Amino acid sequence: MLFRSDTREGWVESTTALINSYLKPDTKKPVFDYSLIRLAGEPIKTFGGTAAGPDPLIRLHNHINKMFTGRAGQKLTKVDIADIGNMIGVCVVSGNVRRSAELLIGRIDDEEFLNLKNPERFPERNSYDPQAPGWGWMSNNSVEVSVGQDLDAIVDGIARNGEPGVIWLDVSRQYGRLVDAPNNKDYRVEGYNPCAEQSLESFEMCTLVETYLNRHKDLEDYKRTLKFAYLYAKTVTLIPTHWAETNAIMQRNRRIGTSMSGVANFADNRGLPLLRTWMDEGYETIKYYDTVYSEWLGIRESIKTTTIKPSGTVSILAGESPGVHWTPGGKYFMRTIRFGNNDPMLPLFKMANYKVEPASESPDTTSVVYFPIKSDSKRAEKDVSIYEKMALAAYAQRYWSDNSVSVTISFNPDTESEAVGTVLHLYDGQLKTVSFLPSGNFTYPQMPYTQITEKEFEEEGTMRLFPIDFSGVYAGMAADAIGEAYCTTDACEVKLIKENNK
Secondary structure, three states, rough: OOOOOOOOOOOHHHHHHHHHHHHHHOOOOOOOHHOOOOOOOOOOOOOOEEEEOHHHHHHHHHHHHHHOOOOOOOOOOOHHHHHHHHHHHHHHHHHOOOOOOEEEEEOOHHHHOOOOOOOOOOOOOOOOOOOOOHHHHHHHEEEOOOOOOOOHHHHHHHHHHHHEEEHHHHHHHHHOOHHHHOOOOOOOOOOOOOOOOOOEEOOOOOOEEEEEEHHOOOOHHHHHHHHHHHHHHHHHHHOOOOOOOHHHHHHOOOOOOOEEHHOOOOOHHHHHHHHHHHHHHHHHHHHHHHHHHHOOOOOOOOOOOOOOOOOHHHHHHOOOOOOOEOOOOOOOEEEEEEEEEEOHHHHHHHHHEEEEEEEOOOOOOOEEEEOOOOOOOOOEEHOOOOHHHHHHHHHHHOOOOOOOOEEOOOOOOOOHHHHHHHHHOOOOOOOOEEEEOOOOOOOOOOOOOOOOOOOHHHOOOOOOOOOOOOHHHHOOOEEEEEOOOOOOOOOEEEEEOOOOOO
């Protein structure tokens, strides 16, 4: 059996053929010649970056063989679907340059789905042993619920490790902004992108653009930025993809997501009443331009236009608090970023005495670099209660985002675990999506943000040998850490987990 050897399509075709050889008993099991794959470190001319070598694909194929040996002809289960998606995600991450993010959506009454990230129930899937790394960390897992539904079944899991997240699909389908009357425009919605800021139909793509509230001298200045941000996002919807199904949906919906960051800093420094004014008038500005330019372009007005991205690293580089989050990690913190072991920047980080260690999930191909950062925010994430974090997210969902607000509510596991159930009931139907994460340095290995002291920052924050060109980091040539609950990736995959899918 022949495949287009060392291309993305070739890797996909080989994995598809291997899975089908187990699902279809009359299909011959393929034999692969991995010598056709470029060695690790060789340049990828058309896609950018360097090759990861054959090892990630070999590990993926070995995992699939292990999963299905002795099960020929059986149907896929929801756990199979989750595992295959996550293993593919790990394979992509091991490729160093391109990142991957996944959202698994299941049912709240599915006990097995709720425990996919429980190391006591599934130790192999959730292992952080470098010699036998797991794969369950690759996805954010959430449950679909309706307003008024009993949420008690998920409270203990959230208190333990922050999962699952919650998606109110009924609210997502019925409403734009929650301050407005229900319009049922999005009744076809099937799920969300992995960061859960954009409700999506099957085959639909999200089109996002970000603005920064605190980088403007006044509201009129911000409205001018919104005009150009809107025009950029709307223009992107004019570009066709390679898939007819996607093009049809994009042309019908013209969905865009104009996001704002620095919301928490703005609220702390200038107050909620002024924030509401900027959100309300900003939203009306975008709706006005959508009417004008959609008519001018001869296309439909966008079904939805605004959102709150999680942001993360991008906002930090812009000097803003990310999305609706307060600055993570405290006033002084470490930001962990992944680099391929063959990345030419990695030796420079080591020579400059940055902390560098093997990545827990793929030590042979990936390393983690710790960057010390000092925040200028008035308050740090750890200083804000779980109730105030939920309140600000709901405020943004009410007055700004007609898509969703991507928010990860961090909480102190020692003092606020008991409040998880309370805030879920308090804000039932006041958000479209929400996820949680216990705060602290050790919820997962190599957390995206870890708190440090001022003394540690002074010791770690100075490059001792020579300055380093960080343009590669800013250009996205690195991957986020495990436990990145609000993702900043350039690749998204959504999976709805259902029993006995073929």
